[in-house]
Amino acid sequence: MADRIECDVAIIGGGPAGQAAALALSGHGLSIVVIDEQPRPGGQILRQPPARFAVRGWLEERSYRPLKQLLGRFQALDDIHWLGSHSVIGLQRGSVMAMGPEGVTTVTARHILIAAGCHDLAVPLPGWTLPGVYAAGGIQAFIKGQQLLVGNRILVAGTHPLQLIIAAQIVAAGGSVAAVLFAQPRSAMVAALARHPLAALRRVPDLLATAAALRALARAGTPIHFGTSLEALIGTDRVSAAQTSAGTINCDAVGLCYGFVPQSALPRMAGAQMRPSGPAGGWACGHDDFMRTSVPGVSAAGETTGVAGAAAAAAGGALAGIGIALDLGLISLEAAEHAARTPRRDLAQHRAFAALLDAVADPRAYFPAPSADTIICRCEDVEQATIAAELPVCQSANAVKLATRCGMGACQGRNCEPSLLRMMAKAGNVPETGFTPRFPARPVSIADLLPPQ
Amino acid sequence: MERADVAIIGGGLVGCATAWRLARKGASVVLIEAGDINAGASGQNAGSLHFQIERRFLENGDALAEQGAQIVALSRHAVIDWRTIERELETDLHVAMHGGLMVAETAEQVALLEAKAARESREGLTVRTLDGDEARAMAPYLSSGILAANFSADEGHADPRAITPALAEAARGEGAQVRTGTHVRAITRENGRFVIRGNGLALSADQLLVAAGAWSADVCALINIHMPIYPVALLMNATERAPPIIPHLVQHVGRRLSLKQTHAGNLLIGGGWPSRLAQTLHGGFDLSAKAQMIPESLTGNLLAARDVVPGVTRLNLIRSWTGVTAITSDQLPIVGPVPRMPGLWVAAGGSAFTLGLTFARLMADAMTGDEADELSLLSPARFEHLNGFMG
Amino acid sequence: MSADRITQDVERGEPITIVIDGQQVACFAGETIATAMLAAGLDAFRTDQRGKPRGLLCNMGSCYECLVTDIATGRRIRACLAPAADGMEVSTRG
Numbered sequence: 001m002a003d004r005i006e007c008d009v010a011i012i013g014g015g016p017a018g019q020a021a022a023l024a025l026s027g028h029g030l031s032i033v034v035i036d037e038q039p040r041p042g043g044q045i046l047r048q049p050p051a052r053f054a055v056r057g058w059l060e061e062r063s064y065r066p067l068k069q070l071l072g073r074f075q076a077l078d079d080i081h082w083l084g085s086h087s088v089i090g091l092q093r094g095s096v097m098a099m100g101p102e103g104v105t106t107v108t109a110r111h112i113l114i115a116a117g118c119h120d121l122a123v124p125l126p127g128w129t130l131p132g133v134y135a136a137g138g139i140q141a142f143i144k145g146q147q148l149l150v151g152n153r154i155l156v157a158g159t160h161p162l163q164l165i166i167a168a169q170i171v172a173a174g175g176s177v178a179a180v181l182f183a184q185p186r187s188a189m190v191a192a193l194a195r196h197p198l199a200a201l202r203r204v205p206d207l208l209a210t211a212a213a214l215r216a217l218a219r220a221g222t223p224i225h226f227g228t229s230l231e232a233l234i235g236t237d238r239v240s241a242a243q244t245s246a247g248t249i250n251c252d253a254v255g256l257c258y259g260f261v262p263q264s265a266l267p268r269m270a271g272a273q274m275r276p277s278g279p280a281g282g283w284a285c286g287h288d289d290f291m292r293t294s295v296p297g298v299s300a301a302g303e304t305t306g307v308a309g310a311a312a313a314a315a316g317g318a319l320a321g322i323g324i325a326l327d328l329g330l331i332s333l334e335a336a337e338h339a340a341r342t343p344r345r346d347l348a349q350h351r352a353f354a355a356l357l358d359a360v361a362d363p364r365a366y367f368p369a370p371s372a373d374t375i376i377c378r379c380e381d382v383e384q385a386t387i388a389a390e391l392p393v394c395q396s397a398n399a400v401k402l403a404t405r406c407g408m409g410a411c412q413g414r415n416c417e418p419s420l421l422r423m424m425a426k427a428g429n430v431p432e433t434g435f436t437p438r439f440p441a442r443p444v445s446i447a448d449l450l451p452p453q
Numbered sequence: 454m455e456r457a458d459v460a461i462i463g464g465g466l467v468g469c470a471t472a473w474r475l476a477r478k479g480a481s482v483v484l485i486e487a488g489d490i491n492a493g494a495s496g497q498n499a500g501s502l503h504f505q506i507e508r509r510f511l512e513n514g515d516a517l518a519e520q521g522a523q524i525v526a527l528s529r530h531a532v533i534d535w536r537t538i539e540r541e542l543e544t545d546l547h548v549a550m551h552g553g554l555m556v557a558e559t560a561e562q563v564a565l566l567e568a569k570a571a572r573e574s575r576e577g578l579t580v581r582t583l584d585g586d587e588a589r590a591m592a593p594y595l596s597s598g599i600l601a602a603n604f605s606a607d608e609g610h611a612d613p614r615a616i617t618p619a620l621a622e623a624a625r626g627e628g629a630q631v632r633t634g635t636h637v638r639a640i641t642r643e644n645g646r647f648v649i650r651g652n653g654l655a656l657s658a659d660q661l662l663v664a665a666g667a668w669s670a671d672v673c674a675l676i677n678i679h680m681p682i683y684p685v686a687l688l689m690n691a692t693e694r695a696p697p698i699i700p701h702l703v704q705h706v707g708r709r710l711s712l713k714q715t716h717a718g719n720l721l722i723g724g725g726w727p728s729r730l731a732q733t734l735h736g737g738f739d740l741s742a743k744a745q746m747i748p749e750s751l752t753g754n755l756l757a758a759r760d761v762v763p764g765v766t767r768l769n770l771i772r773s774w775t776g777v778t779a780i781t782s783d784q785l786p787i788v789g790p791v792p793r794m795p796g797l798w799v800a801a802g803g804s805a806f807t808l809g810l811t812f813a814r815l816m817a818d819a820m821t822g823d824e825a826d827e828l829s830l831l832s833p834a835r836f837e838h839l840n841g842f843m844g
Numbered sequence: 845m846s847a848d849r850i851t852q853d854v855e856r857g858e859p860i861t862i863v864i865d866g867q868q869v870a871c872f873a874g875e876t877i878a879t880a881m882l883a884a885g886l887d888a889f890r891t892d893q894r895g896k897p898r899g900l901l902c903n904m905g906s907c908y909e910c911l912v913t914d915i916a917t918g919r920r921i922r923a924c925l926a927p928a929a930d931g932m933e934v935s936t937r938g
Contacts, residue, residue: 037905037925044904050927052857052874085925087905092745101926119906131887131899138903138924146879147850173850237897238887253847263906271743378901379908381893393618395634399489402496402614405717410693410771410908415901439746439773443693443908445919446755447766453759693920696938767918 013115015043017302017317019074024321047145089440118303125368127233136255151253158257168213183366268437281418290323312350379409460658463665465495469620470813476627497776553608553702669801694718726750860930
């Protein structure tokens with residue numbers, strides 16, 4: 001716990017939101033620390049290959065262009081202290097504890113921005129703990145950041161249209177996709193689109209990216225099935241096939257793609273007001289029109305405030321940066337309001353599109369059914385039946401946790417909390433909160449928390 | 454209106470155990486819990502079964518040490534209660550009584566250990582005093598900095614997640630009613646009975662037991678009685694699972710430390726390090742809000758753990774949490790009938806994991822007319838002066 | 845099965861070797877331990893309480909399914925985040 005850094009602004013997350021906030025704050029003479037778990041900035045959307053790699057034509061699809069420009073401008077900043085390969089484990093007003101390869105650094109800051117992104121919703125079904133079963137975003141990150149295909153015959157399944165993009169990236173990288181399965185029928189997706197025609201029109205490029213992915217998959221002969229749901233994943237020591245509503249599909253890797261939930265541990269730990277996130281579940285951090293949370297000195301932007309995509313994250317990050325400049329007395333309210341107009345408009349538009357995407361991708365009617373012995377809490381090996389037995393007597397997620405160990409493990413409930421809350425809701429109990437957030441947000445070596453001996 | 458022989462407020466270990474004991478004796482019992490069973494200190498504590506005199510009794514001079522020593526008489530009952538409870542409930546509660554070590558690192562602390570052992574032997578508790586090498590022979594995980602230790606063969610730990618739900622289940626099995634999610638809004642005296650009202654609740658009972666932990670003073674206030682019970686927020690820490698290395702309960706005579714390894718393999722590290730309670734707008738403590746961790750408490754606790762069991766530094770900390778327990782104005786728990794108000798019983802004020810089964814058994818005896826002299830040390834009567842204008 | 849490195853248009857860091865549960869694994873500087881393991885066909889990062897192998901799930905540091913032990917430091921590290929270093933020894937056995 002030797003290291004201490006004092007700064008004006010600590011930004012947690014080097015994705016589009018954190019980058020845009022840093023750019024908005026740069027040039028004011030502030031000391032700014034940007035903390036990220038990855039060694040290089042970019043976030044999950046631009047998960048960069050290591051500096052030791054040279055990749056020609058990396059993420060050349062058109063939709064990545066504005067994000068790569070933003071990243072380029074961020075990387076060109078010379079007044080940013082980049083604290084990569086650091087995981088934030090604790091957050092209180094004015095102070096952030098970050099764990100890195102050499103130990104824990106405490107960053108004290110006048111203002112903190114949480115731009116921690118989101119993660120794939122973990123979806124339990126029989127066989128999902130077999131090696132070879134991934135969150136679809138994890139497969140994509142291996143391609144983007146490590147130039148690795150996790151299998152020779154990858155099945156992608158879920159409800160989220162992003163799986164088309166991921167499947168197309170697998171094919172473009174020379175891989176083979178066994179099939180793309182949408183659990184919902186095509187008619188349900190079309191109907192959802194038809195309910196939001198304006199939002200859809202405004203984001204034609206995003207829809208075109210999906211169309212391009214569809215064409216690429218058609219050229220590769222990749223089957224795309226709608227109304228086909230996963231029932232179980234099969235294998236002994238690793239996944240070898242999937243049992244679906246349309247029969248068995250052989251595969252050596254599976255990507256589950258049912259949606260995304262905000263990284264909510266840090267705002268919850270700070271005590272910020274949260275609200276239920278989109279249909280996939282999870283908790284989004286509430287904020288005002290300058291992205292301030294309910295905790296003084298703590299702002300939030302990007303997917304932490306609700307999963308709405310990288311463009312919304314960039315707009316929210318810029319807005320948060322303007323708000324922080326205002327709060328630190330660097331600009332007038334008038335100037336802040338003026339500067340905020342564009343990012344506010346962008347944020348609203350991108351969120352409208354995200355609402356459309358949420359409707360198209362809504363997984364709630366299509367989750368696979370766990371069986372009695374399906375593990376819900378992967379860290380503590382808690383089975384569905386064990387949790388189900390407690391539902392009649394437990395009113396809160398904490399009570400189920402205490403009774404069953406569900407959520408007590410190393411991931412701090414990130415994997416299992418949405419599943420548990422769905423089970424509780426199905427049993428007629430919709431709790432207002434999930435697990436009480438605990439320090440540390442990520443497990444940390446005890447040696448790292450202590451002064452050297 | 455519903456009627457019962459006994460109403461119990463508080464679904465923690467003491468409330469559930471008393472409900473079970475009373476129901477087994479044929480009493481009609483309604484247990485009322487505002488949240489979930491086991492949601493307070495009973496489920497949040499680290500599960501120590503400690504029978505040696507606690508460090509907190511030793512650090513405030515001879516008079517308090519002498520008083521603290523008397524509670525050892527109850528510990529003898531608690532040893533038996535814990536050794537028999539799994540058989541009685543026919544449930545695995547992960548009770549592990551493989552002995553406990555209270556260690557010393559300095560010459561002063563060694564002297565404190567010796568004085569403590571002498572006091573304990575006067576109260577009928579046998580502990581062995583070991584030098585550092587003897588302690589390490591018994592417990593190879595101990596640091597070379599340990600100069601001496603007291604060993605009590607009966608100490609250990611049990612699973613706080615398991616015991617109270619099992620007791621609630623047993624109480625239900627004996628016919629007691631357990632009402633969770635039920636907030637008590639008002640308590641009145643009508644024709645010598647207690648009338649308790651809350652959401653979905655209108656109950657008339659001959660006797661009332663308040664066993665609501667840190668909330669007990671507030672519940673007593675509902676019936677116009679003062680009870681000097683104060684909330685305390687304590688930090689506890691859990692590591693990731695590790696192979697079995699520590700069979701004992703480990704405590705420290707001069708520093709705040711308790712350390713044990715659960716049946717699942719996690720090390721639990723606590724020992725009385727404070728967190729900061731949240732406050733209400735009016736300046737009181739807000740027990741409904743999360744207490745804030747104090748970084749110095751975390752460091753202090755982990756340092757004590759490292760100095761006693763150096764191997765802990767290799768493990769990951771996966772969770773720090775705060776449990777809200779209670780202390781009384783003289784540190785001893787308050788357990789028994791309130792003289793000012795016949796029929797009213799209180800059981801709160803700490804030590805209620807180790808001694809809770811015993812409190813419950815003795816109170817159930819006393820409430821049904823049997824003798825329970827062992828509780829006199831803890832009687833609320835010692836605070837009767839506070840209630841001279843109450844009731 | 846094994847995962848495949850994408851080779852077209854990609855230059856990696858210099859070849860290095862790490863040791864997983866005593867087994868030599870060839871990989872490249874810049875790769876994570878997870879990439880090195882998967883490319884070598886090692887997809888079990890731990891064993892669960894049922895004795896079943898577990899793979900990694902999220903590849904972004906959140907799921908904690910890929911915790912392995914760095915033998916030199918005794919640290920438990922996430923294989924999906926930790927870079928492979930030449931000669932590094934890693935255990936998946938706790």
